[in-house]
Amino acid sequence: MHSSHSRPVITQAENNTTLWIGHLHTDPTDHFAGQTFTCPSAGLLDNIQVYSAAVQYPGELTLTLHEFDLVSRIWGPALGEAVVTIEKNDCNRWLRFGLPAIPLQQGKHYGFRLHTNNALVAIGEAAAGTQQPFSFGHEWNADSNNQRGHYFSYFSLAFKVELCA
Numbered sequence: 506m507h508s509s510h511s512r513p514v515i516t517q518a519e520n521n522t523t524l525w526i527g528h529l530h531t532d533p534t535d536h537f538a539g540q541t542f543t544c545p546s547a548g549l550l551d552n553i554q555v556y557s558a559a560v561q562y563p564g565e566l567t568l569t570l571h572e573f574d575l576v577s578r579i580w581g582p583a584l585g586e587a588v589v590t591i592e593k594n595d596c597n598r599w600l601r602f603g604l605p606a607i608p609l610q611q612g613k614h615y616g617f618r619l620h621t622n623n624a625l626v627a628i629g630e631a632a633a634g635t636q637q638p639f640s641f642g643h644e645w646n647a648d649s650n651n652q653r654g655h656y657f658s659y660f661s662l663a664f665k666v667e668l669c670a
Contacts, residue, residue, distance in 0.1 A: 511551035511667040515542055515641055520629030520663040523558045524646060526566070527625035535649040538628055539618035540662040541573045541642035548668030549606040550585070553617055554599040556629035556663035563593050564624030568602040573616035578656060580616060591624050599665070606669060616645065617664075629663035 528535050553568060567588050572581035587602035609615060619628065633639060638658035647654025 511669055513665050513667050514545050514548070515664070515666040517631060517639070517641070517661050517664055518556070519631035519661075520556055520558065522630050522632050522660075523627035524630045524644075524660075524662065525561075525625065525627050526619050527562065527564070527621045527623075529625060530562075533649075535620070537618060537620045537647045537654070538662060539616055539645040539647075539654075540664055541575070541614060541616035541645065541656075542666060543614050543641055544609045544611055544666070545641075546668070547611040548609060550604050550609055551606070551667045551669045552601050552603045553587075554601045554665040554667070555619065557591065557595050557598055557600050557626055558629045559596050559627035560591055560593050561625035561627070562623065563591050563595075564621055565589070566591050566600065566619060566621045566624055566626060568604075568617050568619055570604060570607065570615060570617045573614045575614045580618070584615075591626055609668065614642070616642070618645070631661050631663060633659040633661075 569583040643656040644660040
């Protein structure tokens with residue numbers, strides 16, 4: 506295990522709307538979400554947290570971390586993966602994905618993607634409205650009918666990236 510000393514390098518805690526991940530039992534379409542970010546400092550990754558606003562169906566939520574090509578919007582191969590088991594009462598709390606100690610480089614672009622095979626979870630997100638777009642990265646969402654998905658600069662998942670101190 507990593508030391509318990511980790512420090513957040515990106516925290517986007519605002520949460521004024523939600524994005525659903527997974528699928529309704531009556532709808533075969535799977536919904537995925539993700540977030541890209543530019544790493545503000547170098548260090549070893551400790552964990553990534555996302556905010557769970559509601560749990561419709563409990564199950565396993567998988568987070569994968571990737572390098573992200575900002576220009577061509579291409580996700581690199583997964584650098585690491587973590588799975589969290591979500592319970593029905595995991596509403597309004599941060600879900601912590603403990604990841605391997607992956608070295609992140611300052612100024613480099615990364616992204617994480619969330620998917621689930623059996624759960625339906627609302628992840629907290631922030632809508633910037635008419636304010637400035639989020640400067641650190643883009644929210645991404647996609648589904649099984651559109652795997653490439655869409656990128657949004659006026660939306661951001663509620664997330665924290667923590668590096669080992």
